[in-house]
Amino acid sequence: MSSVQYGSDEIILPQHATDDSAATTASSEGEGIADSANLVKENIGVQTAMKAEKKPEVPKGLVKMCPTCKNTVLAEDIRKGLYSCPKCHSYFRIPSHTRIRMITDPGTFEEWGADLRSADPLEFPGYTEKINAVETKTGLTESVITGKAEICGEPVCIGVCDARFLMGSMGEATGERIAQMVERATEEKLPVVIFTCSGGARMQEGILSLMQMAKTAAAMKRHSDAGLLSITVLTDPTTGGVTASFAMLGDIILAEPGALIGFAGPRVIEQTIGQKLPKGFQSAEFLLEHGFVDRIVERKELKGVLYQLLSMHSDSGKRPSGLDWENTVPDGFAVGAYEKQETDADDEKKQTAWDHVKHSRAKGRPLGQDYIQGLFTEFMELHGDRNFGDDPAIIGGIGRFCGMPVTVIAQAKGHDTKENMQRHFGMPLPEGYRKALRLMKQAEKFHRPVICFVDTPGAFCGTEAEERGEGEAIARNLYEMSSLKTPMISIFVGEGGSGGALALAVADQVWMLENAIYSILSPEGFASILWKDGKRAPEASEAMKLTAGDLHTLGVVERVIPEPDELTVASMRPVLESIQEEIRKYLVSLDGLSGEEICKRRYKRFRGL
Ligand SMILES: [Zn+2]
Numbered sequence: 001m002s003s004v005q006y007g008s009d010e011i012i013l014p015q016h017a018t019d020d021s022a023a024t025t026a027s028s029e030g031e032g033i034a035d036s037a038n039l040v041k042e043n044i045g046v047q048t049a050m051k052a053e054k055k056p057e058v059p060k061g062l063v064k065m066c067p068t069c070k071n072t073v074l075a076e077d078i079r080k081g082l083y084s085c086p087k088c089h090s091y092f093r094i095p096s097h098t099r100i101r102m103i104t105d106p107g108t109f110e111e112w113g114a115d116l117r118s119a120d121p122l123e124f125p126g127y128t129e130k131i132n133a134v135e136t137k138t139g140l141t142e143s144v145i146t147g148k149a150e151i152c153g154e155p156v157c158i159g160v161c162d163a164r165f166l167m168g169s170m171g172e173a174t175g176e177r178i179a180q181m182v183e184r185a186t187e188e189k190l191p192v193v194i195f196t197c198s199g200g201a202r203m204q205e206g207i208l209s210l211m212q213m214a215k216t217a218a219a220m221k222r223h224s225d226a227g228l229l230s231i232t233v234l235t236d237p238t239t240g241g242v243t244a245s246f247a248m249l250g251d252i253i254l255a256e257p258g259a260l261i262g263f264a265g266p267r268v269i270e271q272t273i274g275q276k277l278p279k280g281f282q283s284a285e286f287l288l289e290h291g292f293v294d295r296i297v298e299r300k301e302l303k304g305v306l307y308q309l310l311s312m313h314s315d316s317g318k319r320p321s322g323l324d325w326e327n328t329v330p331d332g333f334a335v336g337a338y339e340k341q342e343t344d345a346d347d348e349k350k351q352t353a354w355d356h357v358k359h360s361r362a363k364g365r366p367l368g369q370d371y372i373q374g375l376f377t378e379f380m381e382l383h384g385d386r387n388f389g390d391d392p393a394i395i396g397g398i399g400r401f402c403g404m405p406v407t408v409i410a411q412a413k414g415h416d417t418k419e420n421m422q423r424h425f426g427m428p429l430p431e432g433y434r435k436a437l438r439l440m441k442q443a444e445k446f447h448r449p450v451i452c453f454v455d456t457p458g459a460f461c462g463t464e465a466e467e468r469g470e471g472e473a474i475a476r477n478l479y480e481m482s483s484l485k486t487p488m489i490s491i492f493v494g495e496g497g498s499g500g501a502l503a504l505a506v507a508d509q510v511w512m513l514e515n516a517i518y519s520i521l522s523p524e525g526f527a528s529i530l531w532k533d534g535k536r537a538p539e540a541s542e543a544m545k546l547t548a549g550d551l552h553t554l555g556v557v558e559r560v561i562p563e564p565d566e567l568t569v570a571s572m573r574p575v576l577e578s579i580q581e582e583i584r585k586y587l588v589s590l591d592g593l594s595g596e597e598i599c600k601r602r603y604k605r606f607r608g609l
Pocket of ligand 1: 066067068069070071085086087088089090
């Protein structure tokens with residue numbers, strides 16, 4: 001923590017391990033103060049905010065009662081704890097300029113649109129007086145502050161809503177400030193970060209307030225169509241017209257723990273349905289569970305997480321660093337890949353197909369999450385299908401492969417019974433496939449390769465899967481994956497059961513570990529359907545041609561990756577090295593190829609089967 005004096009108010013700045021600039025501030029506090037002082041002189045907007053700081057959410061009084069735990073706590077301690085209660089750790093709302101100081105590098109914030117003020121378009125009785133009173137009380141001129149800044153050196157356009165200004169409601173000037181900021185971000189090819197906090201539309205501006213939802217959404221769409229990144233951070237409370245427009249339109253949606261997020265306010269819902277809402281309804285955690293939020297991020301982690309996301313995107317499309325790119329062009333990459341295994345054909349013979357099946361299901365065999373951990377750095381899991389839920393049977397996110405940003409999607413079983421149950425034994429629900437597709441589309445937008453790890457007995461079997469359209473979800477993935485204009489690799493690491501596996505395997509390259517299997521159905525299911533006897537599974541597995549070797553011969557997979565005798569997390573190093581090398585070679589072989597050409601090859605690959 002480093003503290004910087006702003007007039008009489010002490011503001012606490014967060015300091016992250018990844019934040020070089022914060023370290024500079026800590027080592028030379030005087031400089032930081034000078035920078036801020038210059039900024040104040042140059043920028044009227046900041047000056048007004050400095051006035052606003054004099055009436056922060058935490059009052060000037062020495063003590064304050066925490067609205068959550070009702071304990072009396074020192075205001076000083078609240079500020080020191082990044083505006084959280086020292087007793088129950090719940091968050092207080094943050095004044096917009098304090099937020100900007102917590103998140104952006106000192107001296108980099110340049111305010112835009114400060115002259116855009118509400119013009120009382122409906123000539124609503126008493127509205128002008130109300131605005132004037134709020135301005136005087138808070139020093140703010142609208143419910144959002146917008147501008148440009150840097151986050152650990154990454155340039156961004158930023159908007160921060162402020163609940164002190166008419167509950168952060170969206171008036172004409174609010175919408176205009178956001179739209180102008182997003183449009184300028186589009187022109188300057190910059191990412192957008194918006195902190196939302198709002199009661200919704202502003203009643204006193206009527207239908208023109210409603211129009212701001214369309215205006216801001218349209219600006220976000222143009223920004224996205226230009227291939228640019230937007231991140232929204234939902235803070236307490238984010239409701240109504242703000243939720244139903246720009247807040248929910250970020251490529252990546254983060255939320256602060258415990259934040260109230262919804263469309264209708266809880267009291268309105270309770271009055272409408274005549275029931276009390278359950279605890280935690282419309283909380284950030286509730287939204288995560290229902291698939292609408294990518295991640296919940298603690299306040300002290302926020303700057304670091306934003307930096308990681310921004311840098312991963314500003315590096316997108318770049319080649320892997322740390323690779324000797326020019327000298328790793330493979331010899332005859334496309335052919336003869338399995339030769340090494342062919343020479344081990346005698347060993348292969350010793351194992352029956354049923355042995356492979358048993359290996360693929362063995363307890364202790366590395367799981368999707370182990371491959372993620374072993375092959376990618378800075379992996380950040382992103383949750384939810386933005387539709388219904390977040391399926392624990394599929395882990396998806398972004399990370400770096402040899403420094404290159406990639407999207408990673410893995411079917412995940414559990415290491416023990418408890419985790420296995422929590423992950424539905426690796427059997428994805430429709431929301432799992434829809435999350436995967438959402439992340440694949442995002443990868444395409446940002447020109448990131450997609451790397452999938454397949455390990456599933458099959459798609460989830462149950463009423464809920466049917467109600468939500470398991471068949472539709474799988475079909476949709478096959479359809480969309482066939483034309484995704486970005487490199488795609490699928491690696492079978494365990495079981496490859498049916499359409500549930502194929503829904504992550506319409507890839508340019510499909511590889512299998514030596515003991516992985518891939519089949520139309522489980523051998524047990526196959527035997528019971530064909531021979532009415534599930535016990536004949538070993539015989540069925542032989543007939544089904546489900547081993548990696550068989551599938552390579554059939555041309556269903558390009559590559560088989562050798563395994564040690566007993567593959568466990570402890571013995572998986574050589575496997576990780578092989579996979580890493582193969583991925584590197586493949587990405588090198590694509591150098592210079594357009595998305596369309598990659599797509600065409602993928603079409604031909606499946607067309608030929
Ligand atoms: Zn508390």
